[in-house]
Amino acid sequence: MADHVAGKSIVITGAGGGFGRLVAKKAAARSAMLTLGDIDLAAAEAVAAEIRDQGGRAQAVQTDVTQLAQVKALAAVALERHGKIDVMINNAGIMPLAFFADHDAAYSAWERCIDINIKGVLNGMVAAYDPMIAAGRGQVINISSIYGNFPVAGAAVYGASKAAVNVLSESLRLESRGKIKVTTVKPTGVPATGLGGTVINPAAVVGILGANMPEFLDMSSKMQDGSFPAERLDPENIDYASLAPEHIADAVLHAIDQPWGVSVGDITIRAAGDHFIL
Numbered sequence: 001m002a003d004h005v006a007g008k009s010i011v012i013t014g015a016g017g018g019f020g021r022l023v024a025k026k027a028a029a030r031s032a033m034l035t036l037g038d039i040d041l042a043a044a045e046a047v048a049a050e051i052r053d054q055g056g057r058a059q060a061v062q063t064d065v066t067q068l069a070q071v072k073a074l075a076a077v078a079l080e081r082h083g084k085i086d087v088m089i090n091n092a093g094i095m096p097l098a099f100f101a102d103h104d105a106a107y108s109a110w111e112r113c114i115d116i117n118i119k120g121v122l123n124g125m126v127a128a129y130d131p132m133i134a135a136g137r138g139q140v141i142n143i144s145s146i147y148g149n150f151p152v153a154g155a156a157v158y159g160a161s162k163a164a165v166n167v168l169s170e171s172l173r174l175e176s177r178g179k180i181k182v183t184t185v186k187p188t189g190v191p192a193t194g195l196g197g198t199v200i201n202p203a204a205v206v207g208i209l210g211a212n213m214p215e216f217l218d219m220s221s222k223m224q225d226g227s228f229p230a231e232r233l234d235p236e237n238i239d240y241a242s243l244a245p246e247h248i249a250d251a252v253l254h255a256i257d258q259p260w261g262v263s264v265g266d267i268t269i270r271a272a273g274d275h276f277i278l
Helices: 018-029 041-053 068-082 100-135 156-175 202-223 245-254
Strands: 011-014 034-039 057-062 085-089 138-143 180-187 264-268
Touching: 011 018, 011 068, 011 156, 018 034, 018 041, 018 057, 018 245, 034 041, 034 068, 034 264, 041 138, 041 180, 057 068, 068 100, 085 264, 100 156, 138 156, 156 180, 156 264, 180 245, 245 264
Parallel strands: 011 034, 011 085, 034 057, 085 138, 138 180, 180 264
Antiparallel strands: none
């Protein structure tokens, strides 16, 4: 079968870690050309250097996604180095889960969430729009979340930010039909990405777990002390309990690895035995 990843110019925000880093490495291994943006330049450069050391093509650009000028500068580097932007992956995001009662501790993080998760995605879409329209084709991939599916306790601002990503994505699809294809990726909970480090109140995960919360907390405790059954961490097992981030990265690559006329519009990847109710 044809490889629809090789040779593509792919721009990724939040590429210094998490899904961004994994997608960058997997795409580079398939001969894509990467332009990596991250507010932490050292982290992005480390990923780019690792790709170059393995014979791939990548460069890093310090990028605060809340600033349109910086995201446009990221896109400009991709155009300068590779002559095109085939795929724009708006991956940068934070997850400040908290209850409304936590507003004193959470408000500043909620403001950053709105700026990064909504404005950051919008800025990426705007930065890629003109080059893609001029080229006559392109793909925008926005990282959303199952939290954007329904409102739940403990995720008002985060869930609203991801619902906004869903609406932005579908609006772009409608407006740019036949020029830009749009993919919305909705990860479930993937602890190993480090996104959990931005949670304000750990108890706020109850919204995504419901009655499964005691079992989830027991699993988390056993995973930390090494006593969780190994077979339940095997993706070949139907009761696979905790999704590894590599599977989300593979889903992003799957969306890219399609003929230009075929668009994977919406994709959710979860462990078959996970605890999430959304």
